[in-house]
Amino acid sequence: MARTASLSGFPEWLPQERLVELHVLDTLRRTFELHGFASIETRAVETVGQLLRKGEIDKEVYGLSRLQDDDDSASKDDAHALALHFDLTVPFARYVVENAGYLAFPFRRYQIQKVWRGERPQEGRAREFTQADIDVVGDGELPFRYDVELALVIAEALSALPIPPFRLRINNRKLAEGFYRGIGLADTAGVLRSIDKLEKVGPEKVAELLQEELGATPEQAKSALELASIRTEDTSFVGQVRALGVQDELLEEGLSELEQVIAAASAAAPGKVVADLSIARGLDYYTGTVYETVLVGHEQLGSICSGGRYDALATKGSRKFPGVGLSIGVTRLVSRILSQELATASRSVPTAVLVTLVDDDSWIAAQKVAAQLRGRGIAVEVAAKADKFGKQIKYADRRGIPFVWFSHADGTHEVKDIRSGEQVGADPASWMPPAADLVPQVVAASA
Template sequence: MTDQQMVRPAAISGFPEWLPEVRIVEQHWLDVVRAGFERYGFCSVETPSVESLDVLMAKGETSQEVYALRRLQEDAGDSSDSRLGLHFDLTVPFARYVAQHFNDLVFPFKRYQIQRVWRGERAQEGRFREFTQCDIDVINVDHVPLHFDAELPRVIHDVMTGLDLPEWTLNINNRKVLQGFYQGLGVDDPLEVIRTVDKMDKLGAKGVGELLSTKVGLTGRQVDACLELASVRATHASVVDAVQATGVRSELLAEGLDELAFVMDALRDLPEGSVVADLSIARGLDYYTGTVYEGKFKDWPNYGSICSGGRYENLAGSFIRRNLPGIGMSIGLTRIFAKLLAEGLVTTGPSCPSDVLVVLPGDEHRVVAAEVAGTLRGRGLNVELYHQADKVAKQIRYASRKGIPFVWFPPFSEGRAHEVKDLATGEQRAADPEAWQRT
């Protein structure tokens, strides 16, 4: 570069990127997640990376995190892009999608969506400005059967077990339990208490108690009761007994406890301790109305949630005059992957997907080498033909550096046979490109 200033290459904070040997592991994870969702009958949906700002701000709660779009050299008077923004989650675009395609969908509609999302917040450990979410949702007209509240955590448990993660726990609560309990205490604004209790991970019981007293205006007795409820943990439906022992009663509380007990009973067959009724889980978003979920690593309790979600009554109500309740969960794939990578728990593989490198000692052999490569590819192998005529030793080093396990030597002279070299063992033997199997 002579007329331009050299630009120093640097990663942008909060926008992760991986080397090929790491990316290939992430792609495997995505395949595991996709296959797991499809095993339960969820179909794939993809929405545009951008939505109108009216859609993105329909719920209003995260509007400050939206990245708005603007062309750097837009034409004078052209404001066509001024009302567009990058989606900050996949739930709001999904609600718009369902409303738009309502007459073409079969309900209950079970969808999964694996895409990048963007949030304009301060980057820190576990929080990114660009990341991949893996969502599943069930949405239906007027009513979503309660058994889906148990099916979704089972799907997530199966998928995340397939990723062979360090020990983690899926914590489950019900917003009706919280709201009904606070109503039974005589609290004027139960939703404000829910938002405050949702800070338990960050502030601890003492900090939350102080906020409930000073900011929300609860009495000492009410604060103590709220903290007592938040301390309840159970691995099965005995959570009902623990809440009833507090002496607080309300119709909504009883309804929420029945739903929570149903979900916990339906998941009893999962490994002991992997699913816990945790009454400190609040999920502060206002649109959650029933069951809520939050997954955490056991060894890193202060790390952000690795999966989350809940039941909502009518998320699509901003877009269509039909009652469309639903329930959804999301796996924070980038958050999980980045943490395990930082802890040295991701075993990276080769830096390319090739099974075989076909050598090319001279340009006069290119046709023969290309035919062999084509034959092997036709049998389902990933094959790379070396890019130029070169010394064979150099080509073998190239394969070794990229993690390509086998090097193929076509018969470049009369009377010679095909040979393949296993770089792991150093063994080289005759092989037939029409029959050879990778071992």
């Protein structure tokens, strides 16, 4: 498990590791579908103009060019040139605008795809990685209740994964911006950017930044940091904020929204949700609720699931499509699960049974036995050659196949569990392996 990727930042899994990833992906898909989210995929490429519309991440984008294209000089500066998407939100916004006439709003979708960023690779940060996003997007307006619902869906999805306990940290941009405004700091975006650095550089440094870069007084800096220090697992943050004595309409709206999210989410997933008033999230397009998620004991891995409410990510003329969504960092999660062996697959092949050959001519008959077993959902391989039985059994053992099947000349059959050595008579029309052996199980390590 300690292999390094042959290309730094582009992880690849062995078959047994891939089963863990598939388990995570299947679990997420199932949870999302049970909550009525429809699957879509968008193309891997966007025009450079589309990607850079929201600014900020241009450094990390991979541009594309045809290797044999003679005219290879202009494309990089051309807004129509193609580049790989760096998240699934920007492509989704384009998809909604392009297909608005074909979608029923509020449109609920999940999207599980690879994205690419040319960042310096490190643990938890790859250049190619899989994200699993859910969003609900309205046409014109979107009830606030969806902010509450998405917290519940994500808590349920993460709870179903073989990972350590997580904390979903939730804040609200209106609350923070209203508070800053209320204490007289007008550049609320600037304050948010400084507060976003809290975990990295500490409160003293942030206080300095607020005073030097944003002209805050020591008292204003102190108040902003007091707000950011509030963390509660229930709605008691409301009283704590009120105790700071700041009056602002937007602050009140944000307090009320965050209270609703925390009340419902902490009731549905007790101990897993925190109102954390230091959460800022870097991206400019969030306008209300913001979410991020850490694994307890793995905080330095960074957020494994982030998102928020955006009132105008997508627009089509005067038509607005407000939305709320979250994105799970699947590769970041799976890398951690694998590197720390938080969960493992019970075998590396789907195969439950190897049907052996008594002689080379019995291959067709063996295929018929295999087809009967497959008809009941049992994954089966047939030996390719009539080697000695010992060699055929060794083949199964080496591949981690738990059962070998023998068809005898008298028309009877036997199946052997090669782990216990137990061999019993079996009927290809009815035999089933124990449920735990039917398909590979992904099992969380006991904590």
